Amino acid sequence: MLNIFIDLIPLAIMQGLILSFPTIGVMISFRLFNTADLAVEGTFTLGAAITGACLSLNLPLYLVFLSVIVGCSIVGALNRIISHVFKIDPLLSGIIVLTMLFSLYLRIMGTSNLPLFNSPSIFSKHDGEYGDYGIAIMCVIFTLTILRLYLKTYSGLVFLAAGKNPTLCQNYGFSPIKFGLIAGALASLCSGIGGSLMAQYQEFSDVNMGLGILVQALASLMIGEVLLNSTNLSHQLIAPVLGSIIYQIISALIISIGLSPTDLKFMTGILVLSVIGVRQRFAPMKS
């Protein structure tokens, strides 16, 4: 059992690094902007679908990532626009967008599963220079740095304020709706990049690859927050990455003790409940 677990750890760390992207997306919408955003789950698969379609067309990698960023940002922002225009809860608009996206994946990929074995990927292109881990780490650091730099600007300050106190923001002449769009776009593009990296790493795209990613991301985020136990913004940004890696290591442990991979979703639920219990017991919930 221990040998299996040790063998699984490198894979768990790699998956943790890649899956930290949707967790960063969840952190942006849930923590920084106080909104439940289900589009994050949909845009993970959308990122993979766009990547699959673009790589099949032999497009250069920078165009692949650009397409993912643009496509997922638009969907994330659209989710908020639907919520605002139809005056419905973002949770409901997220469900609607999520449902609609399923058809979109099939349109983009043309099939439910797209193998990418012969396509060049960010991992195959730079494998010799940095290795898979190096590339994944660089992607995570780059994304977090951009996010941190944005939050250090005046626009970033208003972004955070719009999430925490939209009425005050409006009184100060800033539109909470506009910053809601930015939050939706940022969360979805992070998730989309995660989906894109996962498709490139696994060398296939699948319409079901995002299933349950939201709960997984939420569990990861909470694990990271419990471990860091701090409301400091920098710690808040690191929490998704740390939590995601730990979550994948725990998943590896579950598999190594003999449980089937199909039991993982159930165990994820148990894990989320356990983390919520630990948070309530040892640390006050963040407002």
Place this chain on the structure above:
Amino acid sequence: MILLDNICAGYSNRPILKDINLQINSGEFVHILGGNGAGKSTLFNVILGKVLPNKGTLLLDGTSGLNLKQLASKIAYVSQNTHQGTVPEFTIQENMELAFLRGQHAGLRFRSPNANTIKDQLALCELGLEDRIFTKAANLSGGQRQALSIIMALQRTPKILLLDEHTSALDPNTAKRIMELTNKVIRQHHITCLMITHNLHDVVKYGDRIIILKSGAVAQQLNSVEKSTLDHHHLIDLMLKVESSLC
């Protein structure tokens, strides 16, 4: 100057304000009194641009149809809710930085707060906030938070200040200190101020004029001369008279 000309406004199909005609001159400090449902908060929401009038014209400094930023650059608002005027998760310094952006464009410039300027402004309220600029607003007492929200509202010196029972949640000592601070700044900077309050002692002690609303209409106005002759008991009598006369 604020000019409301035949303003009718309400929510959905429920009319609240009925043909309001008011002129508040520049630098005037006016109390808005009235019972619950008289239309005081709706009047503020109309001035703040949150409720659009069904009829009539609103002019702020001679202009109408201002957008969110233009309104924010002219008007500051402090509510009775001590949590509403600040971002609880922000430090005092971050809250002050946010306030400094009121009515401005929040661009992608890196923040460069001037701690000394912020401390000087916080020192005005004499609550020791200047020594705690890295404390989160959530960790302040109700009085300190309200003082902070007033200091924030007064950043960039607004032309109009709307105070909606801003001392109602505070203990008497803190409320007095906050009221004196507010009055001092209003007078110093010649700010036009409308204040909703149920504290008649404050009405007698501060301000230039009194407007009493009843059922969405102006029931009584007292100018500065009439106000100066009023004491607390006369004001209670007047309020009761207004309430009963229009029932």
